[in-house]
Amino acid sequence: MNSADASTKLCAHCNMSDFTDFSTCRYCGKKYGTTPPPPPKTYLTEKALAVCTAAIVMFGIVHHERAKAESVRRTTLTEIRREISVSHRPRVLEFGADWCGACRAYGPTIEAARARYQNIDFVRYDVDNPSTANLALGLGVSAIPVTCFIDRNGNLVSQEVGALSDDYLNEKLKTIL
16 A cells, blocks of 8 residues: 555544554554543642642732831831931840840840940830830840840841840950940
């Protein structure tokens, strides 16, 4: 038989061209005219798609929350800069609470530093006070005690978590003078 006379058939099962007049494909042995079953639906594919979608959504939420927190932080630091621009004095912000044992133990250390450094403004904030909640949120205070060191230009130089030793506190205070 001449190849020009042969009818070309494409097997629906294996996608191979068969130039024979037989009713079955010579490559896979399936009958012509039957449709192959759909590929098996795998749970793994659906699960992977669900996990990827969830990851993308979570990434978006985290990114949004970080952007929102950064915006609040910038606004808070701008307000602090505006306050400091009037006095041109460095400032130490201490965040604590009355019920916090570490905050109570840290109090005398801060008071001694306040007496030694008359040219630095020391401000104590109670995190339980609703009026200081935005400031604490803006500076990212999530544990107490926290001490923020701000230089005379209003730049946040350092933010330390925990009760600082007297020597370490003096080092930090010297950096903002």
